[in-house]
Amino acid sequence: ESNISMPQKWFPGTGTASVTLCGSPVSDVTKLLEATDGWGSRIQQVIALGWISIGLPQALGDESLTTEEELARKLYTSITVLKALQNYDGSWSYWRGDDSGDIYTTAQVLHLLSAMKEHGVPVDESMISQGTRYLRQSLSDEVPADNAAQKLDLVGRAYACYALALCGDAPLGWMNWLIDQKTLPADGSALLSAAWAVAGDRSKAETILGGKAPSLVDKPNKSWSPALQSLALRLIAHEAIAPGGADARNDA
Secondary structure (H helix, E strand, O other): OOOOOOOOEEEOOOOOOOOOOOOOOOOOOOHHHHHHHOOOOOOHHHHHHHHHHHHHHHHHHOOOOOOOHHHHHHHHHHHHHHHHHHHOOOOOOOOOOOOOOHHHHHEEEEEEEHHHHHHOOOHHHHHHHHHHHHHHHHOOOOOOOOOOHHHHHHHHHHHOOOHHHOOOOHHHHHHHHHOOOOOOOHHHHHHHHHHHHHHHHHHHHHHHHHHOOOOOOOOOOOOOOOOHHHHHHHHHHHHHHHOOOOOHHHOO
């Protein structure tokens, strides 16, 4: 039994609320899928939709899932849209209609596609091969001279290395080069660590990751913060180093 009360200082007509009661331990999880419609750019919506569709069955465990057909449809939609959004050079762009792709967004998509394959979702191999070719070429691009732009660029390169490693094409030479870059931010180190772990060198991965997890105390009421993103990337690294291990569970 629960009591629900409205704030006493509210004026009539200034707010609304709804309560849904369900006798089943598993409610209609498709609401989570619908929530992605308002997130960022079109490509980010599709990426979020794909990850949620993959993760929901695992999160629900053995509970009765009545939305399997809906999840399968969402996954098919994600792959179809991603294929339509892929540029002629194999890349993906943050904004729809932008023919010049970027390394970070392309790495995000390949990260998702590799996870889909791992979960048995049929993926067009040409999408992956064209994407990996673009990332390989992008690693050879000149590093920006501006300090801020350089840091963002290096994080993108680290993500590219991780995505390529997931696709079975770890660029070991570039991964070693990134280790020597003194301006590589913590987010880049986490992604580089994950790349080395996937490539089979867990000792090097642990050395690169190092340090303490970022604190979330500075913005406890924010749904997103740089510290939260950094912690999520450390989770990726820890999961790659020791799947299901204590460090990954602590990050989660």
